[in-house]
Amino acid sequence: MTSVEGILFAAALFCCSLATGGYLISLLVRRVALAKISTWILAAGFMLLALNLLFAAVHWTDWSSFGSRHFLSIYAWVIAGIYLGLQLKTKTRLLGAFIAPFILLFLIAAAGQGSDRNLxxxxxxxxxxxxxxxxxxxxxxxxxxxxxxxxxxxxxxxxxxxxxxxxxxxxxxxxxxxxxxxxxxxxxxxxxxxxxxxxxxxxxxxxxxxxxxxxxxxxxxxxxxxxxxxxxxxxxxxxxxxxxxxxxxxxxxxxxxxxxxxxxxxxxxxxxxx
Amino acid sequence: MIGLVGLNHKTAPLAVRERLFAGCQEQANLLADLKAIDGVLEILHLSTCNRVELVASLEDAPRALGELESFLARYGGLADEEAAACLYTYRDREAIRHLFRVTSSLDSLVMGEAQILGQVKDAYRLALAQNATGVVLNRLMHRAFRAAKRVRTETGIAANPVSVSFAAVELAKKIFGTLAGRKILIIGAGEMAELTCTHLVGNGAEDITVVNRSPAQARLLAEKFHGAAVGLEALDEALCDVDIVISSTGAPTYVVTGEMVRRCLRKRKNRLLFLVDIAVPRDIDPAADEVENVYLYNIDHLQDIVDENIKNRRREALKAEAIIEEEVANYTNWLKELEAVPTIVSLRSKAEGIVRTEMEKASGWMENLENADREKVEALVHGIVNKVLHAPVAVMKEESAEFASQDIVAAARQLFRLDD
Known part of the structure; x- marks a missing residue:
């Protein structure tokens, strides 16, 4: 894993934690504005994760460099992408309070995995x-x-x-x-x-x-x-x-x-x- | 200064409000007449079914306010004691606060209603068109609109419905999302049902079916909404087709039974069904509520929601009052400055002008002085002028903070001949 890739992943993880926290708090204090901000933060996390995966793909030579971290990241990325796509169509931002924890869970699991381990x-x-x-x-x-x-x-x-x-x-x-x-x-x-x-x-x-x-x-x-x-x-x-x-x-x-x-x-x- | 005279639904009975409203309507050049009153610089007249108010920028306030009061009493045909009981008079900060509260709908019969802002805007537009307002009221009104907007967006005062029919519409939205294309069934022909249906149609619902024991009445109501009228025997079939049912018949027993709802749900492939029962005694069997994907609300349920929302609005009103205070302080600061600042500025420039002329006159003999001495003389002159001016400027500033600077400012202008 290159250092750029690592920074991108850490940034994406940070954004997703922030968004998850924002969504959960917005549910607690009952303010939609906070959920809206969280959606933007999640979108940023989504882009960062996409860049991270892109970097991984560029340096991808064979299967041995494709770790379970990438795999779980793709999982999180797909869920986030579907959710954000849905946000464009319906205004159901609170769904994020239920989806974002899943995304975060996958990312944390990904962080725990060494990418050098053969998937x-x-x-x-x-x-x-x-x-x-x-x-x-x-x-x-x-x-x-x-x-x-x-x-x-x-x-x-x-x-x-x-x-x-x-x-x-x-x-x-x-x-x-x-x-x-x-x-x-x-x-x-x-x-x-x-x-x-x-x-x-x-x-x-x-x-x-x-x-x-x-x-x-x-x-x-x-x-x-x-x-x-x-x-x-x-x-x-x-x-x-x-x-x-x-x-x-x-x-x-x-x-x-x-x-x-x-x-x-x-x-x-x-x-x-x- | 700013003054406000008026009466509203809290201080005056309907009969008085009616008389005054009519009196003011009849008068074509009301604003011109008001502006002709001695001491009235700028004026605005607001007249709605719940209030009649005059907002003015005044000179010689106590007398001018008295004139405005008797003006209203005359137009409303109020006897002296009646006028004393109904009319209220506010000045300065109080007047500004009252106007901001009215515009933000905190003083309305239904707190948080949206209509009043439009009415105040209309009143302002009229005054503007007739040149009745000037720099003081123009800014005051813009600040009032700003306060109203802030109250609306920053508090939840207008967020939730406080009438039964609107509460039903809100619930329908919570169940279906969009109401566009939803089908409505009206059972009976109550006024409340009609009102609720009107709101639903206003939110996009279409395709209305009316069921009534009397076919003639059903047709009458159906025509209003361009819908269809069917007899009571077609009720079962209609239930299978629609999304929202509003029932308000005078029937002594259940018109829609739990079994009917259960039966039709299978036919309607479990589509969500919203039942609104606003009849007393009830039309829809409470057992219907136990059916999956069916949501039954009777008049008490809706009233509970409304009561809860009213309580919420009162809580939100506290936040709104804080916003009003902030905006009032903003405006009064501006107003205070407006009163004293020009005088202070011209006083200073007059003094500077004197210093300049006198120094020029003295330039002949001052040339003989050393540079350092000349600077000392100049500093001395400026020092004396500043010391002399310090007290009057300070007093004008202090008094303007108390809204009492007008007399002092006028005196200063006269004493120092600033207007020559």
């Missing part, structure tokens, strides 16, 4: 692996977004059902907007994850042929994929909307995160690089 074992490096990883990450990032919108929907729903809209209710986006974001996240997250998994499967078929290792990550990812597929189906075909979708999206995300952490630290998996 993907050398025998598996290749174009198809990259495709598999990037698509899966983008898909999962969209699910995070859908679930964050779902969590906010539940809070707003609770306030409105109890006839206490109050200052917090005024601050949170409308139910309609939140449901739309949930819809958007599922609608685009699912095909991306699907393509990512197909990429992985095709690659695995090349490497291992017919008999794949019974990898817990593969099994569990498949379960998560089926669950989200089920949600999307219910949404599009049956017309599930609103609170039921919100509850299920949140449960889906919690299950996904727990499994990702559990598998990463407790079970043996071929995906143990991330």
């Amino acid at each position: 993907v074992p050398s025998q598996w490096q290749g174009g198809l692996t990259t495709l598999h990883l990037v698509l899966a990450i983008a898909g999962e990032a969209l699910f995070v977004l859908a679930s964050a919108a779902g969590a906010m929907f539940l809070i707003q729903n609770n306030l409105l059902k109890n006839k206490k809209p109050g200052p917090l209710g005024r601050l949170l986006p409308s139910l309609g907007d939140l449901d739309q974001i949930n819809h958007f996240g599922l609608l685009w997250g699912f095909p991306l994850l699907t393509l990512g998994m197909i990429g992985g499967a095709v690659y695995a078929a090349f490497v291992w042929g017919g008999s794949w290792p019974a990898d817990p990550k593969v099994v569990w990812s498949f379960a998560v994929w089926v669950f989200y597929g089920f949600l999307l189906h219910q949404r599009l075909a049956i017309g599930w909307k609103g609170s039921r979708m919100a509850v299920l999206s949140c449960l889906g995300l919690i299950a996904f995160l727990l499994s990702a952490l559990g598998i990463r630290f407790c079970l043996a998996t071929v995906h143990n690089f991330i």
Whole structure:
């Protein structure tokens, strides 16, 4: 890692911490102005992270210089990008209070990883692996977004059902907007994850042929994929909307995160690089 | 100085306000008449359904204020004791504060309402067009608008609705986001339902359906909103289609039952449904609220929100008062300077002029002096002039801080013959 790259990463991390703090405080003191400022700070962090990744790409010679730091950074970058893109369309800045902590979490995890550590074992490096990883990450990032919108929907729903809209209710986006974001996240997250998994499967078929290792990550990812597929189906075909979708999206995300952490630290998996 | 005479909804009963309002409306050249009053330099006349006020820049204030009071009493046909009870008179800082509070809607019947600012602006425009204002009132009015703008943006005084119909609109926005293209169903033909519907349509809702026991009445209301009228038997079907329901019938039992709502929700594919029940006794079964994605608000719920918002506005008003004080201080500082500063400046320049002429006269014999001695003489002369002027300048400054500099300033101008 070059020193410029390191400075850029540190600056991006700083911006994201600042933005996360700003969002959370804006939620506490109920002032939208602070969330607006935080959005700009997050946008700055997003640009810095993009530069950081660009620098890494320029100095990228082969897979051995591509560390898990970059990988987690891409994760954070994609989520931030989707969120900021959404900000251009809808004025739901408070969503940041739910998204920014995720971005920060990924960046902190990235900071903890040495970039010199080889991310993907050398025998598996290749174009198809990259495709598999990037698509899966983008898909999962969209699910995070859908679930964050779902969590906010539940809070707003609770306030409105109890006839206490109050200052917090005024601050949170409308139910309609939140449901739309949930819809958007599922609608685009699912095909991306699907393509990512197909990429992985095709690659695995090349490497291992017919008999794949019974990898817990593969099994569990498949379960998560089926669950989200089920949600999307219910949404599009049956017309599930609103609170039921919100509850299920949140449960889906919690299950996904727990499994990702559990598998990463407790079970043996071929995906143990991330 | 600045003076203000007037009456408002707190001091005068409606009958008096009506009389005065009408009296002032009838008078075509009211401002010209007011300006003709001895001692009135600049004047502005504000007349709304809740208040009639005269704001003026005055000379010889006590007498001029008395004239303005009797002017209002005459136009309103007020007897002496009536005028004494209804009219209020403010001067200087008090008058400025009152005007700023009025413009910022802190003195309004519904605190935080937006209408008054427009009315004050109109009054100012009229006065401006008739050349009734000058440098003092022009600046005063601009400062009043600035204070109103600050109160509006820096406090939450106008943030939340304080009427039931607007509270319903706010809730609809919290549920649907945008109201553009939303479909509304009105059950019954209550006035409140109509008002709420008007606000919803004003916010983009379209496609109105009216259900009523009497088809004729339904048609009447539907025509107003270019909507459709259907009979009571089509209620089930209509429920499946719309986003917002406003109900205000006189029916003794529930018109919309929980079962009806549950049934239609399946057909409407779980789309969000906002039910507003403003009827007493209630029209919509409270069980409907238990259905997923349905939000039922009855008149008490809405009233609670309104009460809470009114409480909030009172809290915000405290912040607004602080802003007003700041703006009042800003303006009075300017005004004070306006009164004393020109006199102080001309007094100083007159003294300097005298020094200059006298030094020129003395230049003949002063040439014989050493350079150092000449400088000493000049310093002595300047020292004496400054010492002599120090007391009058200090007194003018002190008095202007108390708004009492006018007489002193006038005396100074006369004593030193500054106006010659």
